Amino acid sequence: MLDIFDILGPVMVGPSSSHTAGAVRIGRMARTLLGKPPVKAEIGLYGSFAETGQGHGTDRALVAGLLGLRPDNLDIPRSFDLAAERGLSFSFYTARLREAHPNTAVLTVEDADGGKLVMQAASTGGGRIRVDKLNGVDVSFTGGFNTLIIRHLDIEGEVAEVTRELSNAKINIANMNLCRSRRGGDALMVIETDQRVPPVVRILIKELKDIRDITYYEKEGD
């Protein structure tokens, strides 16, 4: 169920929880998953985001999120200026997708060191979001939990190794999904947890054998 502050909230800059607050969260999610401030962003808008996005400030909201602003930041309307000040260049295009949620954005973001991420996410209502694709791999997580995204080699026992570290740290797993591109190749583990995952636990996981990289999204604080 929704918690009562999803009903009485979020506290946000208007005009639309789905087209504004959700869009900010999508931008923030891309920034977090990239791991560094983005310097370049190509933003594809799909469906209702493309149709009515401008009137709802969806474009400014996505850029605000990429700059790390939260949905209640009054600077959201002037995010284009902020982006210029902070060295983020961006462009928009109309995305052509098949069978995507009507409020979907595809963000291709780069950091100053050449790190790159492609993320497709949907704004699913009330300011909630769902990440649907990461670098071409289907995923499904919402940012409603603390989330670990772990890229690793597809070998037996890898999941057990990771979950043991979480269990040792008394961290409970709320949801989890696993997918791979091909057998023995790269695989992606997405783990949503009830508790925060402290840096030390993340380092322990990262040092496990055959872990390629680990990204962490911490649930928006109260």
Next chain:
Amino acid sequence: MALDSMEEIFEKIEREKKPFWKVVQDTDIEERQVTAEASKEKMQATWKAMLESVETYQGQRRSLSGLVGGDGERMRAYAAKGETLCGEYLQEVITTALCVGESNACMRKIVAAPTAGACGVLPAVLVPLYQAGRADEEEILKALYVSAGIGAVVSYRACIAGASGGCQAEIGTASAMAAGALTALRGGDAQKIGHAVAMALKNLMGLICDPVAGLVEVPCVKRNVVGAVNAVSCADMALAGITSRVPVDQVIDCMGDVGGRLPVEFRETALGGLAATPFGQSVKEEMQKKRT
């Protein structure tokens, strides 16, 4: 789950000898695994943001389309002359609903309750009472818990998004939340709260979501007024001992059912209703030209 029906809340109140607001707060404590203090602090922050959304209104702001802005100020100036038909409290309710609805359209900070489009309804009925010293913060916070509990039940049994159930799901739900909050604030018991909720939802049943050019502007801002005024009348009716003949949970289910049957043109797609009028079409074309 604790907030699946109004009936369940009534039973809990009876069984555990707790007031309505406390049942909702206990659910929050359980659901988010927080202390009573942390829950209350978050509600206080929510209330503060709501108050701010009223106090920071400026009449010269305009929405991105230019269709919205200035009406809150117009209503306030008219009310100041002391000649309104509706009298002191209701004129403040109308003014506040307009101010917050406009602020939302102008990308200012608001509290979605339950949605951004309906963000003016709850502050419209509560803030004037608070500002006039007719309710203190403690009472307001309790009323907000009551409203959140009502919203949670509606969200669980029916829907609260215009895209799912039309305007009745957004403004209708906001109105029901506000009616329940007011009833609780004025000392009405759980049954009276339930009747206020049922009446508020019934009165707005079938209301479609038909935003011009798909924007949360026309007719959304003024629908906040109707949601707020409806809430006041339903709360007063409930406090007078007037009851809803149809039980509240059945009304909520019915709203969800009606919402599901609304043609897609009337569910936030901007393809029907006011959005499809020649005026609505011309605004849409203007906005498309601006899109470069």
